[in-house]
Every structure is written in structure tokens, then in C-alpha cells.
Amino acid sequence: MKLNYVTLALACGVLCFTGCKNEPKEADIYEEPVVEDVKIEVLSAWADAPKQRIVDWVEAVTQDGSPDYIPVKDRIAVFDNDGTLWPEQPVPNQAQYIFDYLKKEYSNKPEWKKDAVVTGVVNGDLEPLKKAGMKGLINVINKVNTARTESEFNESVKTWIDTTKSKKFNKLYTEAVYLPMLQLLDYLRDNEFKTFIVSGGGADFMRVWTEDIYGIPPYQVIGSYGELKYEVVDGIPRITKTEGELYVDDKAGKPVAIHRFIGKKPVFCGGNSDGDQAMMQYTSSSKYKSMCVILHHTDGEREFEYDTKTLSGHLETALVEAKEKNWLVVDMKNDFKQIFSFQ
Amino acid sequence: MKLNYVTLALACGVLCFTGCKNEPKEADIYEEPVVEDVKIEVLSAWADAPKQRIVDWVEAVTQDGSPDYIPVKDRIAVFDNDGTLWPEQPVPNQAQYIFDYLKKEYSNKPEWKKDAVVTGVVNGDLEPLKKAGMKGLINVINKVNTARTESEFNESVKTWIDTTKSKKFNKLYTEAVYLPMLQLLDYLRDNEFKTFIVSGGGADFMRVWTEDIYGIPPYQVIGSYGELKYEVVDGIPRITKTEGELYVDDKAGKPVAIHRFIGKKPVFCGGNSDGDQAMMQYTSSSKYKSMCVILHHTDGEREFEYDTKTLSGHLETALVEAKEKNWLVVDMKNDFKQIFSFQ
Numbered sequence: 260m261k262l263n264y265v266t267l268a269l270a271c272g273v274l275c276f277t278g279c280k281n282e283p284k285e286a287d288i289y290e291e292p293v294v295e296d297v298k299i300e301v302l303s304a305w306a307d308a309p310k311q312r313i314v315d316w317v318e319a320v321t322q323d324g325s326p327d328y329i330p331v332k333d334r335i336a337v338f339d340n341d342g343t344l345w346p347e348q349p350v351p352n353q354a355q356y357i358f359d360y361l362k363k364e365y366s367n368k369p370e371w372k373k374d375a376v377v378t379g380v381v382n383g384d385l386e387p388l389k390k391a392g393m394k395g396l397i398n399v400i401n402k403v404n405t406a407r408t409e410s411e412f413n414e415s416v417k418t419w420i421d422t423t424k425s426k427k428f429n430k431l432y433t434e435a436v437y438l439p440m441l442q443l444l445d446y447l448r449d450n451e452f453k454t455f456i457v458s459g460g461g462a463d464f465m466r467v468w469t470e471d472i473y474g475i476p477p478y479q480v481i482g483s484y485g486e487l488k489y490e491v492v493d494g495i496p497r498i499t500k501t502e503g504e505l506y507v508d509d510k511a512g513k514p515v516a517i518h519r520f521i522g523k524k525p526v527f528c529g530g531n532s533d534g535d536q537a538m539m540q541y542t543s544s545s546k547y548k549s550m551c552v553i554l555h556h557t558d559g560e561r562e563f564e565y566d567t568k569t570l571s572g573h574l575e576t577a578l579v580e581a582k583e584k585n586w587l588v589v590d591m592k593n594d595f596k597q598i599f600s601f602q
Numbered sequence: 603m604k605l606n607y608v609t610l611a612l613a614c615g616v617l618c619f620t621g622c623k624n625e626p627k628e629a630d631i632y633e634e635p636v637v638e639d640v641k642i643e644v645l646s647a648w649a650d651a652p653k654q655r656i657v658d659w660v661e662a663v664t665q666d667g668s669p670d671y672i673p674v675k676d677r678i679a680v681f682d683n684d685g686t687l688w689p690e691q692p693v694p695n696q697a698q699y700i701f702d703y704l705k706k707e708y709s710n711k712p713e714w715k716k717d718a719v720v721t722g723v724v725n726g727d728l729e730p731l732k733k734a735g736m737k738g739l740i741n742v743i744n745k746v747n748t749a750r751t752e753s754e755f756n757e758s759v760k761t762w763i764d765t766t767k768s769k770k771f772n773k774l775y776t777e778a779v780y781l782p783m784l785q786l787l788d789y790l791r792d793n794e795f796k797t798f799i800v801s802g803g804g805a806d807f808m809r810v811w812t813e814d815i816y817g818i819p820p821y822q823v824i825g826s827y828g829e830l831k832y833e834v835v836d837g838i839p840r841i842t843k844t845e846g847e848l849y850v851d852d853k854a855g856k857p858v859a860i861h862r863f864i865g866k867k868p869v870f871c872g873g874n875s876d877g878d879q880a881m882m883q884y885t886s887s888s889k890y891k892s893m894c895v896i897l898h899h900t901d902g903e904r905e906f907e908y909d910t911k912t913l914s915g916h917l918e919t920a921l922v923e924a925k926e927k928n929w930l931v932v933d934m935k936n937d938f939k940q941i942f943s944f945q
Contacts (some may be wrong), residue, residue, distance in 0.1 A: 467638045478796070478798075478863065489858050520821065522805065530799075540839045
């Protein structure tokens with residue numbers, strides 16, 4: 260999953276170039292192969308039109324002497340995760356982790372039986388959770404997290420993510436990630452952008468696997484986060500999750516978290532919902548020529564088709580602002596030649 | 603200030619090597635210069651003994667095949683700032699910024715006149731501030747920050763830091779930084795460590811100048827931080843500092859912030875006070891062979907001499923734990939051959 264797509268494309272290109280040549284005549288043997296015509300195909304899973312827009316922007320902001328040149332130190336690219344780098348239907352993958360954890364631990368926790376939301380989740384009934392709203396969700400997250408140490412939590416997520424498959428795709432969640440977006444991450448990094456995740460998902464949940472799957476190290480992963488306690492027990496330092504306030508990294512929380520964690524205004528932003536609109540506005544206010552990309556989930560066959568009718572990934576007002584500000588709206592059905600590497 | 607010291611040393615070494623040769627005889631002209639004897643002096647401002655300990659550790663954890671090898675992705679090094687990378691006496695430099703700001707704005711803010719702490723600071727009397735403790739300090743910081751936008755605050759810090767001199771050294775604050783520590787930052791980065799600041803100072807205050815002075819970009823600067831508000835005013839997004847809770851990145855707050863911002867346990871930690879003790883414990887609990895370095899301010903002539911008697915940089919319990927855990931205690935008077943580049 261950490262393949263560098265440009266390197267790969269280059270390798271394939273050279274292979275094809277040499278492999279396609281006729282058998283050399285003896286006089287040709289010592290001639291150097293002519294390589295100037297080998298085109299490296301970047302963003303190969305993208306249709307031509309959106310690819311061209313992205314390439315045009317990257318070239319405009321990275322080529323020496325360009326009036327739109329952005330110094331390397333200011334090439335900050337931020338990406339939402341759920342619905343932008345991997346699917347978020349029928350529920351976000353982290354919600355499935357939480358549901359699975361509640362089911363697994365339910366019989367050991369008699370106090371949970373009094374909780375209608377938790378009992379509902381365990382019995383497959385999400386209505387009490389929906390009714391309880393954000394406060395109810397935070398309560399559930401606190402139940403899942405509280406009193407777990409840093410290493411206990413990481414191991415629990417690692418075991419789950421290494422073994423749990425998406426029902427729709429019958430693939431590990433880490434295999435069901437969007438190939439065009441992996442290519443985009445690589446393409447930006449090859450052009451000396453720093454890539455960050457800025458997601459409503461839990462930072463601790465994502466950091467367990469983002470380095471292997473997206474090539475994004477934990478310290479470039481920003482997400483929702485809760486309270487922690489540091490203490491030394493029997494001479495051993497430990498950090499434990501505690502009940503308390505949850506920072507929700509969504510909507511206006513995203514630009515605030517970008518300020519808090521990155522400390523620079525991005526020049527590129529990728530997202531897929533109204534929850535990403537504020538960080539797109541913020542990115543668009545850069546003094547540099549910026550670019551924003553919104554995925555519109557239009558492919559019910561290869562992935563999911565949704566915008567305004569789902570609990571996660573509501574997309575409505577951001578589409579209006581996209582038109583006003585000329586953000587690139589990606590129609591996944593037509594603009595992604597391939598969505599997953601396994602398809 | 604962003605010189606890469608190894609590159610510089612290498613360049614000087616090669617220059618000297620070639621420059622010191624006698625004029626070549628004709629037969630020598632096409633001989634390749636013999637370079638294997640050119641020694642690169644790393645950490646040249648350090649005395650031999652502490653330098654050797656640092657180099658031994660870096661070599662043990664970075665050389666292929668070493669039993670203590672640390673993969674590049676886990677080479678996380680954290681540094682305190684005040685008293686570790688630059689001085690913190692007679693008051694931390696950021697406190698001086700705050701005092702200067704209060705003095706400058708005092709006549710425009712009639713409501714500040716009722717505040718004994720602020721009025722004391724403006725008149726050069728710090729006793730009310732000391733008596734008001736942490737709560738009083740947070741109140742003052744809120745007074746300085748509140749209602750300032752991201753760009754207003756950055757510009758104010760930039761103007762101050764670009765023009766204000768340390769009274770003791772008669773140099774800009776950004777010139778009065780510890781040369782041996784700049785060399786250490788470079789040496790670690792040359793060995794593929796990521797260097798982070800984890801300081802009690804304000805993240806927003808530091809991020810304005812750390813990239814130029816230390817080569818540490820804003821997203822690797824962790825510090826104390828306050829509440830923020832995101833809004834769009836007349837179509838323009840802006841982030842404003844607001845009154846509210848302040849996250850104090852000191853003592854137990856440091857390992858918690860490392861978890862929250864970096865998401866990996868460090869393998870190297872540099873500090874100078876009991877406020878850094880928790881992050882040293884946390885670093886020492888790494889599964890890898892780790893290293894902790896404590897600066898002991900012992901040089902009243904070239905810098906300041908203090909440990910237990912000053913408001914900032916109290917160093918007492920960390921020295922005890924340093925002995926138990928074999929952390930490197932740097933006696934600045936004897937272990938730093940040079941403290942500042944201007945001396």
C-alpha cells in the first residue's frame with residue numbers, strides 16, 4: 260500500500276518501453292535507449308479532466324519561476340479521511356470498531372446494561388444512539404475509551420483493523436481505500452507537499468494504521484481527541500484515556516485544529532462533506548493559489564451513492580460554495596477510472 | 603542560523619584539505635584527492651565527554667545491524683525550549699513579550715487599569731503577578747491574546763522578535779540561542795531524527811520564528827495553547843483567540859501533549875528543569891534504547907547560574923531521577939566549549 264506511484268509508473272513505463280522494442284540488430288546492441296518519450300502516467304486511476312486540473316495546479320505552484328510558485332515549506336495539504344480516503348457507509352469504520360468493542364465487552368460490564376444506547380447498539384438497534392445525538396455519542400465513546408491505557412487502546416485497534424473485513428467489499432478495511440486518493444497523496448508528496456489528515460474520526464484510532472496504509476505518520480494525523488491522564492505506577496509511566504470533554508474535529512473545529520496542530524494555512528484541501536467546508540474556506544483564503552477537491556459519492560455500484568440523505572457525509576452547502584469558489588467537484592462514477600485496487 | 607553543521611564542517615574540512623596541499627607537481631594533477639582522513643567534527647561546541655556519550659548513542663541506534671537500531675520512522679526527538687534552546691532568565695523571553703505588549707497597549711485599555719497584576723507589570727512590579735500564581739498568569743495571557751486574530755498575533759510577535767534585544771547579551775533574542783543545542787538539533791536531523799519542541803511556552807508565540815532559527819517547522823512545535831474561534835466575516839475566514847481554558851504544556855502536560863500531537867513515544871529528550879521530568883520519564887520508558895539530556899545552568903559568567911532558586915527553570919527532582927536513570931546532565935560551564943555563536 261506504500262508504493263510510490265510515480266516510481267511504479269516509471270518502472271512500468273521503462274519496462275514496457277524496453278519490452279516493446281523489436282529484437283535488437285547486432286549494430287543496435289550498444290545504443291543507449293532513447294528515454295525522452297517515456298511518459299510517466301501519474302494519477303492513472305483518474306479520468307483526464309480532473310487529472311489535468313490537479314496536474315495544472317501542481318505544476319503552477321511548484322515550477323521554479325512560476326508566478327504562483329509556493330515555497331516548499333508552505334506546501335501543506337490536508338485531507339479528510341472518512342468518505343475521502345476510505346468509505347464511510349453504511350457507518351464510518353470507526354463506528355463499527357466501537358460497536359464491535361461494545362459487543363465484545365458487554366457481558367463483562369454489568370453497568371452498561373442500564374445504558375439504552377449501548378444496549379441498543381449491542382442488539383443492532385441504532386435508533387437510541389441517533390436520538391441521543393452528539394452528547395450520546397460522546398457518552399458511548401467515553402465508555403469505550405475510559406480507563407484504557409495508550410498501549411491497550413493501540414493494541415485493540417491494531418487487532419481489529421488487521422482482521423476485520425468490510426461486509427460490502429469482503430476486504431480488510433485497510434484494503435478498501437480509494438486508489439485515486441492514494442495516487443493523489445503520492446503525487447503531492449513527490450512534489451514536496453506535506454500531507455496531513457484532518458478528520459472527525461479519533462486521532463488515536465487512525466494513527467495505528469495511517470503510516471502503513473497512507474504513508475502519513477501519526478504526527479501528521481489530526482482528529483477528534485479526548486482527555487488523558489499521565490501518571491507513574493510502580494515506576495512505569497503510563498497515559499490513560501479518561502472521561503471528559505471531547506474535541507470534535509469537524510466543521511469549524513477543522514480550521515481551529517489546523518491552527519492548533521499545523522500552525523500553517525493549507526494550500527490544498529481534500530474532503531467530501533459539509534463537515535469539510537470550513538477547512539476548504541480556510542484553505543481558499545491562503546495568500547497562495549490554493550486548490551480544494553470535493554469527492555461526490557455518485558457510484559452506487561462500485562462504492563456508495565449518497566449526499567444529503569445519510570447520517571455521515573452530508574454534502575449540500577459545500578457543493579454550493581464549490582461552484583462559487585471553483586473548487587473541483589469529483590463525480591466518483593465518472594471521474595475515478597478505478598476506485599479500489601481490488602476492483 | 604539554519605546552517606547544516608555537518609555540511610558546513612564537511613565543506614570546511616574539504617576546503618582546508620585541498621587548500622593546505624602544496625602546489626601540485628605536474629604528475630600529480632590528475633590524481634584524485636585522498637579524502638578518507640578528513641574528519642568531520644560534529645558537535646564542535648561540546649566538550650569531549652558529553653559529545654562522546656551523544657555520538658555513541660546516536661551510532662548505536664542508527665547503524666544498520668546494531669542490536670539497538672531504531673527504525674527511521676520511530677526516531678522522535680523532543681526538546682524543551684526555554685532554558686534548553688535559549689535562555690529563560692531573568693524572565694522567559696515570552697514573558698518579556700507579554701510585558702512589552704501590556705506596556706504598549708495600557709493607555710488604550712482603560713479596563714486594564716483596574717487590574718492590579720497588569721498595572722504592576724506595566725510599572726515594573728512583578729509581585730502581584732507572583733502572588734496571583736498560575737490563575738493570575740492565565741488571566742494576563744488571556745488579556746494579551748483575546749480578540750486578536752491569527753494574523754494580528756503573528757505580526758505582533760514577528761515585529762517584536764525581529765527588533766527586541768536581550769538586555770544581558772545586547773543581541774536579538776533569536777541570536778542568543780545555544781550553539782551546542784543548534785548543533786545537536788542538526789546532528790540528530792542528519793541522522794534522520796524528527797526534531798520537535800515540547801515547551802511550556804505558547805505554541806503560537808514560538809511558531810512565528812522556530813522554522814528560521816531552529817529549523818523546526820510550526821507543525822513540529824508543541825506548546826501551551828488556548829481557545830480559538832473560527833468564523834467567516836464579510837466572506838473572509840478568520841481565526842481569533844478567545845478567553846477560556848489554557849492548556850499548560852508543562853510537567854505531566856508534556857507527555858500528554860506528546861501523545862496528543864505526536865502520537866509516538868520519543869526516543870530522545872532534551873530539557874533543563876523539573877517541568878521536563880515527566881517527558882523524560884516517558885521517553886525513558888521507550889521500548890528502544892533512549893537518551894535524555896538535562897542542561898544544568900552553571901555558568902553565571904557566559905550565561906546564568908541557577909537551579910532551585912529561580913521562578914523559571916526550577917531543577918531539583920529531575921537531577922535525582924537523572925542519577926537513578928543515567929540521564930546525561932550537562933554542566934554548561936564545563937561541557938559547553940561555546941554557549942552562543944557571538945561569544
